[in-house]
Amino acid sequence: MVSKLKIMLIAFALSFTATHAGADGVKVGFIGSLSSDAGRSALRGAQIAIDELNAAGGFNGKPIEYVQADTGEDVTEGIKAYEYLAETEEVDFILSGSIDDVSLGWMPRMKEYRIPTLDTWTSYIGIIDMIIEDYEGMETYFMNVASDEALATLYVDFGKDILAKKMGWDSVVVLQEDTAFGGAINGLVSQLLAPEAGIEIVDTIVYDIATVDFAPIFSRAVDTGADFIYIISSVNSQVVSSQYSKLQVPKAMTGVNVAALGQEYWEDTGGAGGGISTLSPVPSVGFALDPASAKFAETYAKRYGSSRPKFPHFNGFNAYWGVKQAFAAAEDAGGFSADKWPKEMLKQDIKLEKDGELWLRYAFWQPGEVEERTGRTYPHNIKFDITPPYDNGAPAMVVIQWYEDGTTAVIYPPKYATGEFSVPSWVK
Amino acid sequence: MTGISWRHVALWAVFIIFMLLLPEMVSKGTLRTVIFANFLAIFAISWDVISGRTGYISFGHPFLIGIGAYTTAILSYRFGMPVGLSIPLAVCVTMVAGTLFFLPALRVKGSYFALVTLAFMELMYQLVQVIRPDLTGGTRGMSGVTTLARGAVNNYYLSFGLMIVIAVSMWVLMKTRFGTALSAIGMNEESVRGSGLSTTRLKLFAFMVSAMVAGLGGAFYVHYLGSIAPRALFDINFVFTIIVAVLIGGASTIVGPMLGAFFLTFLLEYLRPYLPGAERYFIYGSIALVIYMYQPKGLYEIVMQQWRKYRVVKAGET
Numbered sequence: 104m105v106s107k108l109k110i111m112l113i114a115f116a117l118s119f120t121a122t123h124a125g126a127d128g129v130k131v132g133f134i135g136s137l138s139s140d141a142g143r144s145a146l147r148g149a150q151i152a153i154d155e156l157n158a159a160g161g162f163n164g165k166p167i168e169y170v171q172a173d174t175g176e177d178v179t180e181g182i183k184a185y186e187y188l189a190e191t192e193e194v195d196f197i198l199s200g201s202i203d204d205v206s207l208g209w210m211p212r213m214k215e216y217r218i219p220t221l222d223t224w225t226s227y228i229g230i231i232d233m234i235i236e237d238y239e240g241m242e243t244y245f246m247n248v249a250s251d252e253a254l255a256t257l258y259v260d261f262g263k264d265i266l267a268k269k270m271g272w273d274s275v276v277v278l279q280e281d282t283a284f285g286g287a288i289n290g291l292v293s294q295l296l297a298p299e300a301g302i303e304i305v306d307t308i309v310y311d312i313a314t315v316d317f318a319p320i321f322s323r324a325v326d327t328g329a330d331f332i333y334i335i336s337s338v339n340s341q342v343v344s345s346q347y348s349k350l351q352v353p354k355a356m357t358g359v360n361v362a363a364l365g366q367e368y369w370e371d372t373g374g375a376g377g378g379i380s381t382l383s384p385v386p387s388v389g390f391a392l393d394p395a396s397a398k399f400a401e402t403y404a405k406r407y408g409s410s411r412p413k414f415p416h417f418n419g420f421n422a423y424w425g426v427k428q429a430f431a432a433a434e435d436a437g438g439f440s441a442d443k444w445p446k447e448m449l450k451q452d453i454k455l456e457k458d459g460e461l462w463l464r465y466a467f468w469q470p471g472e473v474e475e476r477t478g479r480t481y482p483h484n485i486k487f488d489i490t491p492p493y494d495n496g497a498p499a500m501v502v503i504q505w506y507e508d509g510t511t512a513v514i515y516p517p518k519y520a521t522g523e524f525s526v527p528s529w530v531k
Numbered sequence: 532m533t534g535i536s537w538r539h540v541a542l543w544a545v546f547i548i549f550m551l552l553l554p555e556m557v558s559k560g561t562l563r564t565v566i567f568a569n570f571l572a573i574f575a576i577s578w579d580v581i582s583g584r585t586g587y588i589s590f591g592h593p594f595l596i597g598i599g600a601y602t603t604a605i606l607s608y609r610f611g612m613p614v615g616l617s618i619p620l621a622v623c624v625t626m627v628a629g630t631l632f633f634l635p636a637l638r639v640k641g642s643y644f645a646l647v648t649l650a651f652m653e654l655m656y657q658l659v660q661v662i663r664p665d666l667t668g669g670t671r672g673m674s675g676v677t678t679l680a681r682g683a684v685n686n687y688y689l690s691f692g693l694m695i696v697i698a699v700s701m702w703v704l705m706k707t708r709f710g711t712a713l714s715a716i717g718m719n720e721e722s723v724r725g726s727g728l729s730t731t732r733l734k735l736f737a738f739m740v741s742a743m744v745a746g747l748g749g750a751f752y753v754h755y756l757g758s759i760a761p762r763a764l765f766d767i768n769f770v771f772t773i774i775v776a777v778l779i780g781g782a783s784t785i786v787g788p789m790l791g792a793f794f795l796t797f798l799l800e801y802l803r804p805y806l807p808g809a810e811r812y813f814i815y816g817s818i819a820l821v822i823y824m825y826q827p828k829g830l831y832e833i834v835m836q837q838w839r840k841y842r843v844v845k846a847g848e849t
Binding site: 137227229287 | 558559560561562563564660669671672674675676678681757758760762763766768800803804807808809
């Protein structure tokens with residue numbers, strides 16, 4: 104009995120200790136959703152960058168290993184995933200394709216482990232504020248997508264220039280999905296867009312993300328008499344768009360439609376997603392790419408063109424350039440040490456030009472550096488530019504239009520525009 | 532008090548000693564997994580006190596866990612209250628909420644009670660986002676809540692200490708006449724009432740105890756995570772994880788929910804390197820289903836069956 108018990112205990116203990124042997128080289132961990140298009144874009148963008156780095160000799164002559172941890176876009180799973188990468192896989196650098204509340208969930212772990220981490224999707228300004236408040240604790244964190252405050256500031260310009268001035272609209276009905284994302288964006292619209300652009304919000308309709316019949320909701324929106332509908336949708340966004348088109352809702356619709364950020368949108372809506380516009384971080388669908396980004400997009404399409412997303416979302420580009428920068432910084436810092444790496448990462452600056460002018464830029468705001476228009480600092484956030492002619496960085500966002508024939512174009516800001524804002528043919 | 536023998540005490544002691552030595556035997560990554568298993572065990576034990584024993588199936592248990600978690604997070608993070616004070620206060624608030632939770636049990640039971648409790652959770656999910664988001668953090672919640680310990684080992688001892696104190700206390704409590712009466716309510720409430728016992732009082736006490744454990748677990752949980760978000764707590768998947776842990780482990784026992792919590796947490800984490808995506812949930816669900824179909828009374832009963840078989844064989848040998 105005793106010997107059997109011993110064997111069982113040893114077997115039990117051994118099963119606990121089964122961890123994964125690390126390679127000799129550097130280990131990169133991906134944290135994010137492995138099932139969402141945006142998450143997979145970041146995962147694949149980083150994979151391409153790592154493969155290129157490995158083909159060029161790896162890091163310090165050793166191969167770079169890439170491991171992944173799924174968050175399922177769940178906050179607690181995100182914390183477990185970060186712990187797994189840090190303590191089981193013992194990664195040197197983490198690339199994140201996490202959404203806002205998931206990043207906020209694992210943030211205390213990042214501060215504890217002090218692992219260099221780059222977020223390619225989360226844009227929450229509150230995280231930048233955390234860096235300002237606790238620079239030492241947050242020094243290893245970088246965000247290479249423009250924070251939502253910068254994005255909103257530029258979007259207000261679109262509201263003023265196009266919605267109010269060009270279209271002459273002064274009232275809006277907000278159609279918001281019942282999610283954390285929906286609530287957050289609605290807050291920005293109510294606090295910034297409406298007052299700044301002189302557009303009155305006449306009603307806000309919150310709908311459940313499981314809604315399949317939008318006819319009564321659109322009917323109520325039309326009855327408000329507002330000039331246009333502002334949609335905020337990140338889950339099943341193709342449903343609301345295709346029904347808008349099929350029902351030929353007699354109001355223009357713009358806003359934030361996450362499904363429309365990917366090229367699969369047209370297929371997902373059964374070819375009935377035209378006539379809407381949405382803001383998007385850069386580079387977006389319909390965005391004219393600089394030669395270097397176009398080369399990455401071509402590699403991506405060749406490799407992953409048979410499974411969605413067939414074309415990378417904005418954070419696929421961010422992941423690709425971000426990994427390149429992270430390793431360039433590690434070369435200069437002699438590794439991913441929490442003390443030296445952040446200082447070198449801050450010095451990274453990739454300027455991508457198109458036809459002789461600055462098109463995209465991967466650099467970071469320095470601690471204490473003030474952005475003139477908003478009068479505040481954005482340490483460790485991507486060096487965006489929210490003032491025309493956008494010659495100091497890429498704009499914080501662009502507005503893209505899906506036309507009724509399935510084509511897309513960037514319609515704002517003018518420097519990046521490849522098409523014009525339009526309302527569907529059925530809207531008088 | 533009935534049914535406590537020296538063998539029980541010895542088994543608890545062996546388990547405690549083994550768990551205390553665990554940090555010497557396993558990696559830190561594994562300890563992190565055990566920490567989550569400890570917390571899930573606490574929530575599962577709490578759920579079992581109400582639902583496993585009395586048969587009042589709750590789908591809204593995160594309502595209680597969330598109140599404990601949010602109360603201490605707000606008090607410590609927003610108002611700078613010491614955690615030593617905010618946690619006991621959070622437990623008291625959760626117990627008050629437990630009374631609210633109890634009210635429907637006076638009038639409805641079965642699936643109706645389950646739906647009412649689900650409504651409690653949904654209501655809480657909506658409220659924390661819109662009522663005083665300056666305090667609750669709204670949709671994104673709060674990040675940077677004070678943590679009680681740093682590092683895997685310290686947090687492991689903390690979570691295990693809490694779990695074992697709760698588990699042993701509940702085990703002893705359930706060995707008393709109170710525990711027997713609760714189980715009897717689950718079998719036939721009318722008969723218990725007919726025997727002269729106040730089922731209302733018994734149920735109220737069970738709800739208070741469950742709320743206290745949930746509040747305590749929720750409060751320590753948030754101070755372990757260091758962050759809190761409505762989507763992380765008031766979520767149907769969270770409820771199902773707790774319920775599945777109890778059912779797979781063995782309802783109406785204390786060891787069962789602990790076994791279930793450890794089994795489920797480790798199963799998911801051990802599948803992660805091989806199936807990093809959502810596929811592991813399919814395997815997880817399938818294994819859970821097979822176990823449940825094989826032995827509806829759960830892992831605890833499987834272990835006990837093996838133990839009884841072993842004793843019969845041993846007795847035959849001698």
